Amino acid sequence: MNPTDFDDETLMAYADGELDRAAAQRVAEAEAADDALAARIAMFRQTGDLLGSLGAARPEAPVPGDLAARVEATLAAARGAPATAAPEAGSDRVVPFPVSAAPPRPRVTLALAASAALLVGAVGGVIASLAIRPDTGNGPGLALLDSPGIEDALGRLAAGERGAAGPGEVAIIASFLTRDGLFCREFEYDAPDSGTSVSVVCHEAGGWRTRFALVSSGLDDTGYAPASSLETLDTYLDAIGAGPTLSPEEEAARLSALGG
Amino acid sequence: MRDAFERDLVAALPKLRRFALSLCRRGDIADDLVQITVEKAIVARDRFDPETRLDPWLFRILRNAWIDQTRRFATRGREVDIFDVPEAAMVDGPRVTESTLMLQKTEAALATLAPEHQEIIALVCFEEMSYAETAEILGIPKGTVMSRLARGRVALAEKLGIT
Numbered sequence: 001m002n003p004t005d006f007d008d009e010t011l012m013a014y015a016d017g018e019l020d021r022a023a024a025q026r027v028a029e030a031e032a033a034d035d036a037l038a039a040r041i042a043m044f045r046q047t048g049d050l051l052g053s054l055g056a057a058r059p060e061a062p063v064p065g066d067l068a069a070r071v072e073a074t075l076a077a078a079r080g081a082p083a084t085a086a087p088e089a090g091s092d093r094v095v096p097f098p099v100s101a102a103p104p105r106p107r108v109t110l111a112l113a114a115s116a117a118l119l120v121g122a123v124g125g126v127i128a129s130l131a132i133r134p135d136t137g138n139g140p141g142l143a144l145l146d147s148p149g150i151e152d153a154l155g156r157l158a159a160g161e162r163g164a165a166g167p168g169e170v171a172i173i174a175s176f177l178t179r180d181g182l183f184c185r186e187f188e189y190d191a192p193d194s195g196t197s198v199s200v201v202c203h204e205a206g207g208w209r210t211r212f213a214l215v216s217s218g219l220d221d222t223g224y225a226p227a228s229s230l231e232t233l234d235t236y237l238d239a240i241g242a243g244p245t246l247s248p249e250e251e252a253a254r255l256s257a258l259g260g
Numbered sequence: 261m262r263d264a265f266e267r268d269l270v271a272a273l274p275k276l277r278r279f280a281l282s283l284c285r286r287g288d289i290a291d292d293l294v295q296i297t298v299e300k301a302i303v304a305r306d307r308f309d310p311e312t313r314l315d316p317w318l319f320r321i322l323r324n325a326w327i328d329q330t331r332r333f334a335t336r337g338r339e340v341d342i343f344d345v346p347e348a349a350m351v352d353g354p355r356v357t358e359s360t361l362m363l364q365k366t367e368a369a370l371a372t373l374a375p376e377h378q379e380i381i382a383l384v385c386f387e388e389m390s391y392a393e394t395a396e397i398l399g400i401p402k403g404t405v406m407s408r409l410a411r412g413r414v415a416l417a418e419k420l421g422i423t
Contacts, residue, residue, distance in 0.1 A: 008407075008410040008411075008414065009403070009406040009407055009410050012406065012409065012410045012413065013391070013406065016384075016391075018390065018391055039423065043413075043414075043417045043422055043423065044410075044413060046417070046422050047413040047416050047417050047420075047422065048385065048413070050362065050363070050366045050416075050420075051366070051370075051381060051385035051386070051413075051416075052385055053359075053363060054363055054366050054367060054370070054385075054386070055385055055386035055387075055388070057363060058278075058386060060274055060278065061274055061275075061277040061278035061280075061281055061290075062274060062277075063273045063274055063277055063294075064287075064291065066291065067273070067277070067291045067294060067295065068273070070295050071270065071273065071294075071295065071298050074295070074298055074299055074302065075262075075266055075269075075270075075298075075302070078302045173332055174331045174332060176331055186331070186332070234324075234325075234328050237328065237331070238324055241399070242327075242331065243327075244327050244330055244331055245330055245331040245332075
């Protein structure tokens with residue numbers, strides 16, 4: 001137990017060398033005069049040493065030849081392209097991916113590429129300006145939530161499920177909470193005359209508000225998907241502090257709480 | 261010819277791969293995470309302050325990429341292969357030393373800690389990130405890092421009989 005004014009975090013920081021000189025001096029003086037304090041500090045030192053040794057003994061993770069080759073190809077290609085910051089929403093700048101050198105990719109990443117292909121092609125000017133939206137809900141021109149059946153589907157379907165919504169189909173990708181605790185859902189909507197969209201909606205003030213949407217006005221199955229489009233979505237999700245996917249139980253609980 | 265950023269990036273690959281493995285426990289997914297991290301790092305390199313260390317910046321990108329993947333594909337309930345960590349045995353010949361036994365006990369005790377404690381311990385004690393860098397990587401306050409780490413180490417000490 002700490003008989004003095006120093007909490008565990010301070011004693012640990014002292015043992016780890018993370019205190020500034022003045023604070024460390026105060027702890028050192030107290031340590032010299034107080035056996036119980038000294039024992040507590042010794043516990044932190046000892047666990048620190050043990051964990052450090054454990055870390056040193058852990059196997060290294062050497063980089064397999066395939067990965068090294070992919071990285072080299074990416075670096076070489078980037079050197080050839082003009083330097084830039086994050087790709088602009090809706091632009092057709094593509095981060096160069098090595099193509100033929102890539103080893104077979106696991107199912108997870110293949111699915112990523114497949115959904116990217118849905119957003120290929122005509123991500124035009126108007127849609128691009130909606131791609132990163134200020135957090136003020138639906139804007140002009142994007143009547144997504146007005147489409148028949150979508151609100152119902154959002155309140156009913158679990159992540160991974162698909163369901164009809166009016167003339168089209170909703171596929172829920174995931175539910176999550178933002179860092180402010182808002183309940184949000186990412187979903188795709190596919191309708192015959194309006195192309196495919198991927199959207200993030202959040203439930204607030206009694207209803208769903210569209211926070212983010214990327215729409216392609218038509219499928220182009222010959223095109224190469226701009227990686228920038230999903231990067232745009234990821235950038236938005238990072239910005240709102242989107243947490244990990246909710247478990248099926250928590251998602252179901254939140255959906256039924258909305259129903260009332 | 262590489263510039264300093266590229267050199268440091270390549271030098272960080274084994275550490276990134278090790279961190280990725282601790283997150284997803286599968287070599288193929290870890291490799292993809294590392295590759296995605298490299299691509300994002302290159303695109304965002306103008307936002308990196310060269311006065312700071314590159315590793316924590318890369319770790320943050322990688323961890324966020326992992327969270328994006330788990331969110332998009334709802335893999336949380338998925339069965340994954342256990343990454344087989346060989347025993348942390350520094351065995352000299354047939355004699356198992358006391359220090360080796362202690363490390364094995366530490367490894368075993370560590371595995372029983374809460375995931376959030378294990379994650380913080382991995383970053384601070386294995387990857388040797390500072391408290392502030394760990395806070396950056398996880399996107400949480402430094403104070404939270406310190407209190408989680410302290411609680412994790414106290415729990416570990418109790419399990420190992422260190423008073």
